[in-house]
Amino acid sequence: MNILWDFDGTLFDTYPAYTKMFKQVLGDQVNSEKIYEQLKISFSHAIRFFNLTEKQIEEMDQLKNNIHPSEMIPFEGVEEVLQFANKNVIMTHKDRKGVMGILDHYGWVNYFADIVTSDHGFPRKPHTAAYDYLHQNHHIDLAIGDRELDLIPAKDLGIQTCIFQNEQINADYYLSNYHDFFKVVVEK
Template sequence: MKILWDLDGTILDTWPTLVEAFTILAEKDLPYEEVLPHLKYGTAYEFYGVDKSLVTKFREIERTLSNERKPLFPYVKDVLSNADVNVLVTHRNRRSTEELLEHWNLGANFEEVICPADDGYSLKPDIHAYKYLHDRYGLDLAVGDQSTDLIPAKKIGLQTCSFREQNEYADQIIQCYSEFTYK
């Protein structure tokens, strides 16, 4: 199986550190449960009145938080190891992505990694990075935790797997990678 992956919230449990970084950036005492959906759906900056031009600062704050606090989801390494091809599209910048992949010894699992802002692509759900990877590797499946991960996959004809989230664009939904099926 040839799989296109998202990183945050799909391979690594980074949402807690992403929420923490946003709370630091906003300079407000914000409850995790309130901030999380706004971050996931791209409404946090507007909702909390934070200037969108600070997104680079947000990413830098999050990058400085310990990588140990951004753990792998259980069994994801098994899926990565058993796939024929793995590629990655993440909204993280190249530096942060490479640091995380190195920290968790994941780099060798990926044929190619695209960080749209660094690699000349538009952010997801734009299809161009997905189309490039599909044309190059003949992908079968995209795995992600948000609609922005799955919409471009559906548009280019890939099967989709939503991780830990109900999603109208998902062909299958799993809560744990021990449930992953190689079809």
């Protein structure tokens, strides 16, 4: 099985670190739950939703660059799925330096045959270009993501989809945790 992975919120639980960062910039005027909810739509959506000023966006960029990879924790059980797959690829809006820093920290670089980041210049999700590139080169069987935005391109290309920790999204498979991957996806 060849799997296309989203990064933030799918392989790694990055939202708590990002929520903390937004909270630091916004202060007590917004609660953490509201920030987390908006981040689950997308990082750029949260910036627009909270109407951040240029100065606040610059502060966010500095804080983001200072997040240590140890604050980006892999989801429990995801490594077993990575080991199971014949081939893993990543498609993320994150930059390559950030992705590689986290993967290096956990010793996971060799799990991935290809990693498409914002540095590649593909249009942002839900555009299919990056997914099509990965599918053409790696014959993707399954796309896993935590948001609808992660699955739309896969659906458009006829790739099976798996939503992680978000049952409100229409997908071929639903996972609340990666320990269930083998009975939910593999055994079906």
